[in-house]
Amino acid sequence: MKRTVTLTVNGTTYQRDVEPRTLLVHFLRDDLGLTGTHIGCDTSQCGACTVMLNGKSIKSCTSFAVQAIGAEITTIEGLADGDVLHPLQDGFWEEHGLQCGYCTPGMILSSLQLLQRNPNPSEEEIRKGIEGNLCRCTGYQNIVKAVQHAAAKMAEVKV
Amino acid sequence: MGISTMVGARVKRREDPRLIIGNASYTDDMQMVGQLYMSFVRSQYGHANIKSINIAAAKASPGVRGVYIGQDMMDVNPLPSGIPGPDYRAISIGQVKYVGDIIAVVVGESRAAAVDGAELVVVDYEELPAVIDVEEAAKGLPVQLYPNFANNVGFVHDMGNDVSEAFANAEVVLEQKFMHQRLSSNPMETRSVLAEWKKGDQTLTLWTSNQNPHLLRTWLGAVMNLPEHVIRVVAPEVGGGFGPKITIYREEVIACWIARKLGHPVKWSETRSEHLTATSQGRGQQDYVKIAATKEGVVTGLDIVGYCDMGAYHTIFTPLLPVFTGLIINGVYAIPACHYKCYNVLTNKTPTDAYRGAGRPEAILMIERMMDLLAIELNMDPTEVRRKNFIKNEQFPYSSPMGLVYDSGDYATNMDKAKQIFGYDEMRKMQADAQAKGRYVGIGVSTYMEICGLGPSVAVPTGRGWDSASVRFDPNGKVTVATGVSPHGQGQETTFSQIIADELGIPYEDITVKHGDTANTPVGNGTYGSRGLAVGGPAILLACETIREKGKKIAGFMMEASAEDIIFEEGKFSVKGTPGKSVTIQEVAAKSYTGANMFGQIEPGLEATRFFEPGNLVFPFGTHISAIEIDANTGEVSFLKYVAVDDCGKQISPLLVEGQVHGGIAQGIGQALYEEIVYDSAGQLISGTLMDYTVPTATELPHYDLDSTVTPTWVNPLGAKGVGEAGTVGSTPCVVNAVMDALKSTGIKEIVMPLRPEKLWRAINGK
Numbered sequence: 018m019k020r021t022v023t024l025t026v027n028g029t030t031y032q033r034d035v036e037p038r039t040l041l042v043h044f045l046r047d048d049l050g051l052t053g054t055h056i057g058c059d060t061s062q063c064g065a066c067t068v069m070l071n072g073k074s075i076k077s078c079t080s081f082a083v084q085a086i087g088a089e090i091t092t093i094e095g096l097a098d099g100d101v102l103h104p105l106q107d108g109f110w111e112e113h114g115l116q117c118g119y120c121t122p123g124m125i126l127s128s129l130q131l132l133q134r135n136p137n138p139s140e141e142e143i144r145k146g147i148e149g150n151l152c153r154c155t156g157y158q159n160i161v162k163a164v165q166h167a168a169a170k171m172a173e174v175k176v
Numbered sequence: 177m178g179i180s181t182m183v184g185a186r187v188k189r190r191e192d193p194r195l196i197i198g199n200a201s202y203t204d205d206m207q208m209v210g211q212l213y214m215s216f217v218r219s220q221y222g223h224a225n226i227k228s229i230n231i232a233a234a235k236a237s238p239g240v241r242g243v244y245i246g247q248d249m250m251d252v253n254p255l256p257s258g259i260p261g262p263d264y265r266a267i268s269i270g271q272v273k274y275v276g277d278i279i280a281v282v283v284g285e286s287r288a289a290a291v292d293g294a295e296l297v298v299v300d301y302e303e304l305p306a307v308i309d310v311e312e313a314a315k316g317l318p319v320q321l322y323p324n325f326a327n328n329v330g331f332v333h334d335m336g337n338d339v340s341e342a343f344a345n346a347e348v349v350l351e352q353k354f355m356h357q358r359l360s361s362n363p364m365e366t367r368s369v370l371a372e373w374k375k376g377d378q379t380l381t382l383w384t385s386n387q388n389p390h391l392l393r394t395w396l397g398a399v400m401n402l403p404e405h406v407i408r409v410v411a412p413e414v415g416g417g418f419g420p421k422i423t424i425y426r427e428e429v430i431a432c433w434i435a436r437k438l439g440h441p442v443k444w445s446e447t448r449s450e451h452l453t454a455t456s457q458g459r460g461q462q463d464y465v466k467i468a469a470t471k472e473g474v475v476t477g478l479d480i481v482g483y484c485d486m487g488a489y490h491t492i493f494t495p496l497l498p499v500f501t502g503l504i505i506n507g508v509y510a511i512p513a514c515h516y517k518c519y520n521v522l523t524n525k526t527p528t529d530a531y532r533g534a535g536r537p538e539a540i541l542m543i544e545r546m547m548d549l550l551a552i553e554l555n556m557d558p559t560e561v562r563r564k565n566f567i568k569n570e571q572f573p574y575s576s577p578m579g580l581v582y583d584s585g586d587y588a589t590n591m592d593k594a595k596q597i598f599g600y601d602e603m604r605k606m607q608a609d610a611q612a613k614g615r616y617v618g619i620g621v622s623t624y625m626e627i628c629g630l631g632p633s634v635a636v637p638t639g640r641g642w643d644s645a646s647v648r649f650d651p652n653g654k655v656t657v658a659t660g661v662s663p664h665g666q667g668q669e670t671t672f673s674q675i676i677a678d679e680l681g682i683p684y685e686d687i688t689v690k691h692g693d694t695a696n697t698p699v700g701n702g703t704y705g706s707r708g709l710a711v712g713g714p715a716i717l718l719a720c721e722t723i724r725e726k727g728k729k730i731a732g733f734m735m736e737a738s739a740e741d742i743i744f745e746e747g748k749f750s751v752k753g754t755p756g757k758s759v760t761i762q763e764v765a766a767k768s769y770t771g772a773n774m775f776g777q778i779e780p781g782l783e784a785t786r787f788f789e790p791g792n793l794v795f796p797f798g799t800h801i802s803a804i805e806i807d808a809n810t811g812e813v814s815f816l817k818y819v820a821v822d823d824c825g826k827q828i829s830p831l832l833v834e835g836q837v838h839g840g841i842a843q844g845i846g847q848a849l850y851e852e853i854v855y856d857s858a859g860q861l862i863s864g865t866l867m868d869y870t871v872p873t874a875t876e877l878p879h880y881d882l883d884s885t886v887t888p889t890w891v892n893p894l895g896a897k898g899v900g901e902a903g904t905v906g907s908t909p910c911v912v913n914a915v916m917d918a919l920k921s922t923g924i925k926e927i928v929m930p931l932r933p934e935k936l937w938r939a940i941n942g943k
Contacts, residue, residue, distance in 0.1 A: 057366070094199075145874075148873045153363055153364050
């Protein structure tokens with residue numbers, strides 16, 4: 018028995034009928050065609066599927082689509098302001114914070130949550146903040162630099 | 177050609193914009209009209225007879241379009257391998273040989289329909305004793321797996337020279353056993369395939385998360401009994417490889433077979449749990465090592481007997497990994513007598529294959545551990561034992577006892593630089609102070625080398641060590657490049673653009689690099705063995721050279737001069753001795769397509785396809801030094817400092833070199849401290865999810881201080897050696913040496929990796 022899911026993603030409202038067991042990540046990717054959110058594991062370890070749901074970062078493989086009915090979701094596709102990259106996107110590019118790019122969308126969204134809660138994190142706090150996201154390429158050092166880059170840029174904007 | 181502005185510059189990657197906005201296309205991101213999904217029924221046992229398979233309920237399940245078992249696929253051949261092994265069929269028949277072995281495939285109209293169907297397949301197993309321990313296995317115990325491989329031994333490698341005299345005359349002999357645990361590569365993108373058969377054209381297209389689409393096409397043709405020209409293999413955006421995406425997989429063959437049989441595109445994306453059983457694993461060696469030395473610390477002989485765990489079948493590189501170990505057992509040291517014998521052992525586990533370093537980390541771990549043990553034995557500083565044994569600068573090119581010719585090296589300078597950056601002497605003092613206070617602080621050094629740039633054709637199992645490039649000027653003066661290598665995170669769209677910008681004197685932004693699609697790239701051999709730049713790069717250089725030569729003819733025509741009198745500099749052709757008169761390469765390109773008055777003399781077009789066959793392997797090297805502290809209460813290791821000074825020859829993209837070293841070190845630390853594939857004695861996989869298999873997070877890894885020395889190679893015109901695997905090779909022994917140094921007071925000589933807190937706590941507390 019399918020259920021109707023209505024939600025808003027990156028400012029656009031969508032309505033689809035899906036099986037109740039459909040995971041939010043499959044809904045975003047397969048039903049809405051928003052494939053920037055990735056799937057990297059099946060036990061909520063890797064964080065490749067991280068999105069913002071009502072302002073909080075969640076692993077979208079660990080939520081059913083029906084749990085997100087009425088929610089406001091931000092995915093990597095909705096982070097830039099038109100052609101202007103978000104400071105985090107810019108930071109990852111500037112600091113070589115990605116190689117294969119697969120973990121990057123989830124890593125950026127987790128970092129966004131971190132900077133919203135702590136705009137000026139230390140290296141240790143950044144490492145702790147992205148602990149729920151695995152990267153196999155970079156050894157994390159340049160991801161830390163990317164987040165620091167973004168933090169500095171976001172602080173400038175506020176001033 | 178002209179002033180180099182891009183090569184050597186720290187440029188931002190041109191791959192990144194699509195990746196940071198979620199606009200890249202990985203295989204699983206693609207959907208086709210009428211697409212079906214596969215789900216596999218996999219063995220839950222390490223070794224069992226299949227008494228029966230009941231597929232009736234699965235076939236009747238809603239949305240299921242087909243259920244197939246091994247007998248249905250007898251029209252495809254077994255998978256290929258570097259050395260012949262047991263027949264590895266797409267779907268096993270009658271018996272299963274490892275957890276995750278494929279028993280049946282269910283095809284559904286949706287992912288859910290396929291998975292639901294697979295759950296309804298009923299398999300009646302008769303469990304058999306599992307072959308797990310390699311040394312027992314090599315005695316034929318507990319059972320022999322295949323009638324044609326006596327004592328479960330697939331092959332025996334025997335390499336090197338006579339060591340008997342070295343050991344007979346030795347003043348010091350040290351022996352140690354080392355275990356190189358199995359690892360899972362875990363690229364963040366697991367494997368994914370999408371296959372389409374076009375009945376009208378009788379053509380097959382396979383999109384797959386793979387490192388070398390051209391090689392895969394060759395293998396797929398052989399397995400499917402199809403000529404290569406009707407097959408197109410595409411590696412779209414690939415989310416990391418690290419070795420296991422080199423070989424051909426059963427799921428790729430099955431997808432192609434089903435697409436053809438059902439006339440629908442079919443997709444499969446591996447779950448992470450599947451990845452841990454169905455994707456080839458790395459390492460899996462154990463070795464008995466013996467060195468002979470003088471009292472002064474000069475190593476005179478090295479003898480190793482090893483057992484390499486093949487798993488249940490041979491895939492492409494499986495049986496050849498010990499060769500990569502054997503070739504460099506002496507590492508950076510001039511040890512005159514070296515011998516390596518290795519038994520390739522078949523077991524009830526997932527097949528092993530290349531994983532970052534592929535055989536070389538095993539060799540370097542052993543020799544670097546032995547150097548430390550010798551230093552302890554002779555009460556010498558570990559860096560001084562190393563210095564005493566280094567191959568000297570004047571010995572290059574160095575003919576090693578294992579049959580290699582090392583291209584170039586300057587090991588002492590490199591080590592001294594690392595020691596200076598690390599503050600070696602002060603850190604030793606700090607260590608002594610800390611130890612006096614009862615703290616477990618250790619310093620570890622590794623001076624490594626490795627084999628890269630695979631690499632002359634005689635040295636690779638495929639016989640295809642060359643690579644290729646097509647460089648084409650488009651009529652508007654921009655350049656489209658197609659490479660035979662297949663980057664999947666390395667960033668060669670950037671690196672190759674840097675090279676071409678300099679070689680052709682054109683703006684970096686005017687270049688597009690295409691890769692990973694057999695339909696629009698010259699035949700090549702992909703990205704593995706740190707070969708992308710070292711082999712693919714020179715092919716780019718050659719193609720640019722051909723373009724410049726043709727450009728000179730066209731420019732000569734345009735300026736009414738002989739081609740021999742034309743010189744090319746910074747994007748302009750000019751006539752020797754005639755200052756001020758020149759045409760740009762863009763004008764030449766336009767002329768090559770629109771010069772109607774020229775085509776009677778000069779063929780239209782401005783493009784070139786060239787191949788580069790390296791004359792030798794290349795040998796990067798470096799020194800890693802780390803300081804760690806073990807918490808005596810918890811056994812946890814924390815890093816105080818990590819310094820790596822690598823030498824990969826000339827660096828085209830220093831920023832990308834650093835990224836490769838960072839990631840390499842991370843994976844090497846993973847092996848030293850955290851990662852381990854574990855099977856129980858019944859062949860059950862214990863580490864079957866990321867909850868049980870520890871991929872290090874940001875909190876477990878340190879900040880790395882990097883620097884480099886530059887010793888170019890003469891093997892290729894770029895002077896570049898390759899750096900993809902270097903960090904992994906150097907870091908594991910560096911960290912193990914540091915931990916064992918911290919435990920020196922306990923008298924324990926070796927702890928089996930990974931050096932987890934429990935083991936270290938026991939060592940410290942004598943439990």
